[in-house]
Amino acid sequence: MAIHISALPDGTAGPGKAEGSSLTVPYAVAVLCWLLSAGVYIAAKWVAPEMPPWTLCFWRVFLAFVILLPFVHRQFGVMTGLLRTRPLDVLIIGGIGLAICQGLIYTGLHYADATTAGIIMALMPITTMVLARFILGETMSLGQAIGSGFALIGVVVIVAHGDLSALLRLDVNAGELWIVASALCWGLYTVLLRRAKFEVPRLPLLVLLLGAASLTALPFFLWEFAAGMHSALDRNGFIALAYVAIPGGALMYYLFNWSVEALGASRASALLYLQTLFVAILAYLFLGESLHGYDLAGAAFIAAGLLLVTLVKPKVPAMAKP
Known part of the structure; x- marks a missing residue:
């Protein structure tokens, strides 16, 4: 659930992007970042009976904001300037990506397994590519279109639990649909x-x-809160909230930012799929979840789609020679 790497400015080279043997620490930091991010799925599923989804979402982003704010005090002038000129853009983009997206995931986790959520969220690069085609006019090759189709089949298999007739009967897990909506957001x-x-x-x-x-x-x-959906913050609730706000929130975001500065956006983004693996492992260890046959089948289609999208690049038209 880290902020998406490829969407952010690349930053400057300099003390930044590491090379050679100095890559060990940045890669370790990036792996730790995705491990902490995967832990958020586990904490959210664990505390779902005690904490409403939007309550968890609000406290996670708000506490991460408060914790990270002192680290950027030297950039307050630049930040204020952006808020003066483009406040609506900041509100809409931050609201969609870091609030609505997360709220939908936490809502889905009230009804769906964390393992399934992790697999579905592996769609993020594909949903980004498809939407970029229609909103930004970016080129999409035939292979990438086919890869997107494979990934869509994978999601259908997971949501239908391997029984496609369930779709015709509308007999699907609403939680998994919320998580698909989150990936689209x-x-x-x-x-x-x-x-x-x-x-x-x-x-x-x-x-x-x-x-x-x-x-x-x-x-x-x-x-x-007004509807009476109050948090039952016992020991487990406090532990989960502390985790998603600090190690899985502020620290994860900080490490993410640091790893991108050191590795560059493209190398750091290649580690995104570790999150799905970590979610499956942690869900097995802490929640007792296991992979179902339809999860494996859907994951295979999604993985095939991701390979096609990653390996098959759209052709750039050659420049006409004078």
Whole structure:
């Protein structure tokens, strides 16, 4: 659930992008980042009976915002300038990507397994690519279109639990549909962020987007509270909230930003799929979940689609010779 790498400005080379033997620590940091991110799925599923989804979403983004804010105090001028000129863009993009997307995941986890959620969220690069084709006009090759089709088949297999007739009967898990909607929101967020081209360094931009996400999640949180959906914050609730806000929130976002600065966006983004693996392992260890046959079949289609999307690049028309 980290902020999407490819949508952010690349930052400058300099003390930044490491090479050779110095890559060991940045890669280790990136792996740790995705491990912490996977832990959020486990914590959200674990605490689902005790904490409403939007309450968890609000406190996660708000506490991460408060914790990271002191780290960007030197960029307050740049951040204020962006808020003066483009406040609506910041609010919409941060709200979609870091509030609505997460709220939908946490809602889905009330009804679906964390393992299934992790597999479905592996669609994020594909949803981003498809939406970029229609919103940004980016080129998509035939192979990438076929890969997207494979991934869609994988999602259908998972949502239908391997029984396609269940779709005709509308006998599907609503939680898994919420998670599919979350993946679509993430793709939309990434495309909008890429189109916005905010001229702000990564970490200050992340803090601004977390602030926007806090404002977006606040009305949903207040609605849950007014409706009597209060958190039963016993020991487990406090542990889960502390995890998603600090190690799985502020620390994960900080490590993510640091790894992208060290590795560059393309190398760091290649590690995204570790999150799905980590979710499956942690869900088995802490929640007692196991992979079903339809999960494996759907994951195989999604993996095949991702390979096609990653390996088959669209052809760029050659420049005419003078």
